Amino acid sequence: MLAGMNAPASRSRARRPRWPPSRRAALVLAGLAAAIALLLALFDWNWFKAPLERAVGAATGRQFRIAGDLDVDLGRTITVSADRLSLANAPWSSHPHMGTARRMEVDVAPWPLLALRLHMKELRAIGPDMRLEANPDGPGGNWDFIGGDRAERTPRWRLDRLWIQDGRLRYSDAAARTGIDITLDSVEAGDGPAPVALAGKGRWRGAACRLPGSAAPPLDLADAATPYRIDLEARAGNTRASASGTLTHPFRFQVFDLQLALAGQDLEELYPLLGLALPPSPPYALDGRLRRDGQVWCYEGFKGRVGDSDLAGDVRIDARGERPLFTARLLSRRLDLDDLAGFLGAPPSAGEGETASPGQQARAARRAASPRLLPDTPYDLAKLNAMDADVRWRAQAIHAPRLPMLEAMDAHLRLEGGRLHLQPLDFAVAGGQVRADVRMDARRAPIATHARIAVRGVELPKLFPRAELAQGTAGRIAGNIELRGRGDSVAAILGGADGQVALGMGRGRISNLVMELAGLDVAEALKFMLTGDRQVPIRCAFADFGVEDGTMTARALALDSTDTLVVGEGTVDLERERLDLLLRPRPKDRSILALRSPLRVGGTFKDPSFRPDMAALGLRGAFALALGSITPPAALLATFETGPGEDSDCGGRYAR
Structure with a gap:
């Protein structure tokens, strides 16, 4: 019975198909492949x-x-x-x-x-x-892209x-x-x-x-x-730059280190480009290392040319304060004086051999055609108030064909809050020194200016090194100049200035031919021209002017030698740039051809004239009165170089 009951179950199991393991794996892989194919077809x-x-x-x-x-x-x-x-x-x-x-x-x-x-x-x-x-x-x-402190992200x-x-x-x-x-x-x-x-x-x-x-x-x-x-x-406008190096935050210009070559027609054009209020200049080309760290810029070890002058040094700009602070230490081995014209408001010279842009050449041509000599271009008050500055500029030699007596320069400019101070402004001149102290207050118009100038030890023969009549002359010039004025240009400041000008020379010597010509002694002049010149000792020479509202009035003007006494009077109009001086010579020797004609110095600063004033020949009374006033001003006596142990009695016996 048990056998009969188990028989159908056994037959039922015997009818199920049995797949081999390899066939089952193939079916799984085929299904997976179909799924992947379907995914790829639809992906x-x-x-x-x-x-x-x-x-x-x-x-x-x-x-x-x-x-x-x-x-x-x-x-x-x-x-x-x-x-x-x-x-x-x-x-x-x-x-x-x-x-x-x-x-x-x-x-x-x-x-x-x-x-x-x-x-x-x-x-x-x-x-x-x-x-x-x-x-x-x-x-x-x-x-x-993301706000907040990016350094912490x-x-x-x-x-x-x-x-x-x-x-x-x-x-x-x-x-x-x-x-x-x-x-x-x-x-x-x-x-x-x-x-x-x-x-x-x-x-x-x-x-x-x-x-x-x-x-x-x-x-x-x-x-x-x-x-x-x-x-x-x-290139921006007339300014060209060539830079190589690295920037950090380049479009914020916070940190960079570049070798920068900079060239252009005028340093003044950097004001709208970089915000640097530099004076006008002739064409320039500079090359140096430009670095910036935050608000501090440095242009280090640069060398190049500005006009016909070489220029080297270091510049630092600190923009962290209320106004940028421009600090510079500059050196020129050879400075062409014309290249400083922009500081005075005048264009650089544009003659043969001079470096100037086309625009500067046009301005120089207009200025050459003008009857005026003093620069009248107004200073830009906005620029003078745009930044502070501390600039020291030394020139080891100066090239100035019209003023060959200039030898070297040392200038220190400080500008703070619109107040400019040039001290020192020193020039080595003809073996001596001219030292200026200039202060300008540009906080409001017109600019208030106070200038004090000390002249010491300037050698007379070196003032005129190319003049034959100056050969063999001797003497040192000294004096003091003090002027105050208001105006927005050099011409305007001097045109309304007040102050005084006093220059003098102690013992020296000068060409006798000059003295004879000053006295118009024809016989003596012809003799020296034919037989040779000789030197005449100078007891002293001095010029003392009071300045009021732009007019210089001679208070004492004389030259005393052993050969001739010359006294003068008159005015110099700084506003109109006109001369009106009368020099009265009195030869001390006797000659039948001595005309003793006064010499009239007139004309303009740009075109002066020197001519005998025949109408003044008979004014003996005025001349006699002048003889009593030729004692040098006390302020000048201390500047006279008279030689060891000697006192100047210049004009003494004529004043008595």
């Missing part, structure tokens, strides 16, 4: 566009869009490609996009993705267009190499009137970061500019810790 990498857009948006704080296709090639390196990308701009910008690209390909290392970090081995951008804008309402710009992405094809980079700063449009193309440089060749144009601080050169990849701008390498030539 689209564009499904990941939205997550990728959200990830980039979270990292940058900006909306990121991929309007084209997204594709991924898997392997040891994952290559992600996308078309028609865009990154939104900062909320304050009027432009919707900070950057766009026709296509981008990124090689990504897979393992850092597990730690939610993005390591891009290379990014290839085709047709990228990036717009960098300075924030008009505060520091920084649209390149600041750990970057979650890294880029090793960038390749750009047909790129464009635009930078704008509306407040600084700056806008530059640059085309970019990467240059092959091995496996390292690829530099870019660039060519730009636009406006820098309102001046048209061009910018050819090369630079590090533009995306390096976003990495504050990596110095940005540049090798550029730039």
Whole structure:
């Protein structure tokens, strides 16, 4: 019975098919393959566009869009490609996009993705267009992606190499009137970061500019810790610059170290470009090391030329205070005096062999045609109040064909809050020294000026080194000048000045021919011309003028020698630039041909005249009175160099 009951069950089991293990595995693999095939047939990498857009948006704080296709090639390196990308701009910008690209390909290392970090081995951008804008309402710009203290954040992405094809980079700063449009193309440089060749144009601080050169990849701008390498030539207006080196925070210009060659037509043109209130100058070319750390700029070890003068030194600009502080230590081995004309408000000389721009040549031509000599170009009060300065400038030698007696210069200029102080302003002149102390208050117009000038030990023969009549002369000139005036130009200041001018010379000697000609003693003059000149001792010479409202009036004017006494009177009009002086000679020897005619010095500063005044021949009374007033002013006596143990009794016996 048991046997009968078990028989159907046994038959039932015997009817089920039994698959071998290898056949079952084949069926599983076939099903899996069909599922994978179906997945591949239906899969689209564009499904990941939205997550990728959200990830980039979270990292940058900006909306990121991929309007084209997204594709991924898997392997040891994952290559992600996308078309028609865009990154939104900062909320304050009027432009919707900070950057766009026709296509981008990124090689990504897979393992850092597990730690939610993005390591891009290379990014290839085709047709990228990036717009960098300075924030008009505060520091920084649209390149600041995440607010807060970025130094405390750990970057979650890294880029090793960038390749750009047909790129464009635009930078704008509306407040600084700056806008530059640059085309970019990467240059092959091995496996390292690829530099870019660039060519730009636009406006820098309102001046048209061009910018050819090369630079590090533009995306390096976003990495504050990596110095940005540049090798550029730039031109803005007439100013040209060639720079190579590194920048940190390049568009904020906070830290950089560059070798900078700078050239232009006029240093004054740097004021609108860089905010440096420098005086007008002839064309210049300088080369040195430019560094900046925050608000401190340094142009170190520069050398070059300004006009026809060599110039070297160090410059430092500290912009941390209320006004920038410009500090400079300058040296010229050979200074062309014409190149200092801009300090006085005059154009540099534009004659043969002189360096001047076309504009300066035109101004020099107009000035040469003017009957006026004193510079009348107004000083710019805004510039004098725009910054503070501390400048020391030394010149070891001076080239001045019209004033060959000038030998060297040492000037120290300090400017603070619109108040300028030149002290010392020293010139080595004809073996002596002219030392000036000049103060100008430009806080309001007109400028108030006070100048004190001390003349010491100037040798008479060296004043006229090319004059034959000066050969063999001797004597040292000394004196003091003090003037106060108000005006916005040199001409205006002197035209209304008050003060005094006193110059004198102690014992010396001078050509007898000069003295005879001064007395118009024809016989004596002819004798010396035919038989040779001789030297006549000078007892003293002096000129003492009072200055009031721009008019110099002679208080004492005389030259006393053993041969002739000359006394003078008259005025010098600083406002009209006119001379009106009368010199009365009285020869001390006897001659039947001695005319004793007074000499009239007239004309203008630019065109003086010297002629005998025949109408004054008979004025013996006035001349006699003048003889009693030729004793030198007491203030000058201390400056006379009369020789060891000797006192000057200049005019003594004639005054009695």
